[in-house]
Amino acid sequence: MASNDELICQEFARIIGGQEGFAGGKCVTTINRNEIKAKISGKRFRVTSSFSFESRDDKNGRALCLGRVALLQKEVENFVASILKQGIIVSSIHNExxxxxxxxxxxNIEAVADPLVFAKEVRKALRN
Known part of the structure; x- marks a missing residue:
């Protein structure tokens, strides 16, 4: 990634409140949900949500912004209502x-937007 995208990635992660990284040429931010003590088949499972952006346009700053949000069942309705208010597309709701x-x-959420605006909208929805 260009150094400008790296700086944007750092700010993207800071706004969302996650850990920044790069995977496959895209900015990825991960939030650990340590408060959820989950198990799969009786073994500890670390619950994470991840958000990314890629293919940022240098002219208008918009990029493909994606998210995979891990929620408890009781959190889904509020999160979805909030994210839709932000104008972000909910592309799927499922168990894994x-x-x-x-x-x-x-x-799963998606938008073509300024990554920092997307990050602010996601953070707002996560707080609801």
């Missing part, structure tokens, strides 16, 4: 694991 306890629900 069999034999998980508690049952985890994943919400």
């Amino acid at each position: 694991w069999l034999f998980d306890n508690p049952n985890l629900i994943y919400v």
Whole structure:
């Protein structure tokens, strides 16, 4: 990534409140949900949500922004309502694991937007 994108990636991670990294040429930020003591088939499972952006346009700053949000079932309705208010697309809501306890629900989101605006909107939805 260009150094400008690296700086934007650092700010993206700071706004969301996650750990910054690079994977496959894109900015990825991960939030650990350490407060959720999940198990899959009786073994400890670390719950994470991840957010990314890639293909940023140098002219308008917009990029493909994506998220995979791990939620408890009771958190889904508020998060989805809040993220939709932000104008972000909810592309799927699903579970991923069999034999998980508690049952985890994943919400995938997407937008073509300024990554820092997307990060602020995500942070707002996560706080609701």
